[in-house]
Amino acid sequence: MRIAIVKLSALGDIVHAMVALQFIKAALPDSRIDWIVEERFAGILKDNPDLDNILTVNLKSLKTNKMAVFKQLKLIRGYAGNKYDLVIDAQGLIKSAVTARFLGKRIAGFDADSIREKAASWLYDVKVACAYDANTIDRNAAVLSEPLGIRIGREQILAKKPFLFFSHEDQSIYNYLRQDRLNIVLVIGSTWESRNYPADKFVKIVEAMRQNCLVIWGSEQEKHIADSMAAQSRYISVMPKLDLNSLKALIAKADLLIGNDTGPTHMAWALNRPSITVFGPTPVSRVYQTDINKVVKSASVVNPYKLNKQDYSIREISEHEIISQARAILSL
Numbered sequence: 001m002r003i004a005i006v007k008l009s010a011l012g013d014i015v016h017a018m019v020a021l022q023f024i025k026a027a028l029p030d031s032r033i034d035w036i037v038e039e040r041f042a043g044i045l046k047d048n049p050d051l052d053n054i055l056t057v058n059l060k061s062l063k064t065n066k067m068a069v070f071k072q073l074k075l076i077r078g079y080a081g082n083k084y085d086l087v088i089d090a091q092g093l094i095k096s097a098v099t100a101r102f103l104g105k106r107i108a109g110f111d112a113d114s115i116r117e118k119a120a121s122w123l124y125d126v127k128v129a130c131a132y133d134a135n136t137i138d139r140n141a142a143v144l145s146e147p148l149g150i151r152i153g154r155e156q157i158l159a160k161k162p163f164l165f166f167s168h169e170d171q172s173i174y175n176y177l178r179q180d181r182l183n184i185v186l187v188i189g190s191t192w193e194s195r196n197y198p199a200d201k202f203v204k205i206v207e208a209m210r211q212n213c214l215v216i217w218g219s220e221q222e223k224h225i226a227d228s229m230a231a232q233s234r235y236i237s238v239m240p241k242l243d244l245n246s247l248k249a250l251i252a253k254a255d256l257l258i259g260n261d262t263g264p265t266h267m268a269w270a271l272n273r274p275s276i277t278v279f280g281p282t283p284v285s286r287v288y289q290t291d292i293n294k295v296v297k298s299a300s301v302v303n304p305y306k307l308n309k310q311d312y313s314i315r316e317i318s319e320h321e322i323i324s325q326a327r328a329i330l331s332l
Contacts, residue, residue: 001031002082005144006100007090008038008059010191011244011263012286014045015270016137017090018163020144020152021050027150034082036099043244044267047165055079059095076102089124090143092116097123108147114139116305133304136286158290162252162272169249176237177253178212182330185251185268186215186236187259188229189222194312195260197278199225201319203232205258208323209332214239214254216247216264256330258322260314261286269293274329276322280314281307294325 003024007017014037024031032052035045039056046054057075061068076099084104089096092115100107101123108126112118121127130142141152177183186206190196206213206229213236215226223238230236242250251257251267257275259265261282268275274292277284283302284295298313326332 001028001086002084003031003033003148004055004079004082004084004087004100004103005033005035005090006087006096006103007035007140008057008093008096008099009041009091011041011044012261012266013091013136013140014041015164015263015266016286017140017144018045018048018270019137019157019160020141021048022161022163023141023152023156024145024148024150025050028148034079034084036076036079036103041244044164044248044263046245047167048163049165050163053082057099059099073102079103086126086147088144088147089120090140092120092143094120096120100124108143110139110143133283133285135288137288157288160272162270164248164252164267164270166245166248166252168245170240170242170246172240173242173246173250174253176212176214176239176250181210181212182255183253184209184211184213184326185254185257185259186213187257187262187265188215188225189218190260190262192281192309194281194309195262195314197260197280197317198315199229201317201322202258203229203236204319205323205326206233206235208319209326210235211255212237214250216242216250256326258326276325276329278314278317278322280317281309281311292329294329296321296325 034053036055080103087100087104087107089100089109092110094117097120107124109124111127111129112121126147128143128146130139145152216239217223217226226238230238252271257268277295279297283304300313
């Protein structure tokens with residue numbers, strides 16, 4: 001069976017969907033699975049043994065260059081030459097549904113009551129019902145498995161094998177890891193300012209933990225914040241700019257990751273590494289909580305159907321709450 005998965009973005013969403021791959025392959029070992037993704041996120045899928053092909057698009061370019069639509073359509077139609085038996089749109093957006101429709105004749109996705117862009121469901125032949133406010137990982141597992149006649153349960157996901165892989169990573173990352181202290185990765189940025197835990201509170205956590213804390217960053221603004229943090233604590237080192245391959249390698253070696261609700265933080269769960277995800281204006285239903293993967297949430301009430309980007313309640317979370325969780329996970 002030839003299967004195409006359409007999950008274009010963003011990083012954390014792709015990670016949450018990838019968990020289904022190992023269970024699909026176990027149930028359908030002879031299936032061939034391709035994944036269509038925005039090219040800037042392709043690295044997160046690289047080296048996964050359960051994928052046959054990673055096929056990239058650049059639909060983001062259409063925002064600034066409308067004429068690029070012809071190039072992208074030609075690219076997608078070329079992928080359709082693979083003759084897919086089933087195309088699964090795991091994103092539930094109009095753009096992903098249209099992409100899926102160009103890829104094959106039999107398309108699966110969420111029903112209209114399970115997604116925000118309800119018109120996307122008009123393009124699906126097989127429709128999966130799963131509440132929009134349900135756990136994000138469960139939703140991804142459902143839409144990717146049910147059209148194949150497979151059920152992926154919570155217990156299976158809790159017992160998952162790590163599913164991010166890397167090779168030929170930047171060897172310089174290992175110079176930052178210490179043997180005499182625990183290695184804690186800090187994820188200080190995200191797509192919204194209101195999702196970011198205050199830098200000064202991150203520093204207080206570091207000073208309390210007194211371990212080897214490695215700050216990762218993705219923009220020059222985040223790099224400036226990271227440098228400022230390092231100037232305040234001898235326990236902080238700022239990592240060089242890392243591609244997704246080297247980021248996977250670093251997180252795989254971490255004793256703990258503490259970060260905002262954003263893609264790199266969710267990578268720790270995917271790699272079965274301990275983590276603390278700090279939530280403000282987004283719902284904790286985006287993650288699985290386990291013995292080693294914990295969350296700390298602000299006091300605000302979140303409406304998953306309409307997130308409030310002006311909710312800065314994450315700033316009110318006490319650093320002591322995170323320190324307590326970290327010490328418990330690390331048995332300090």
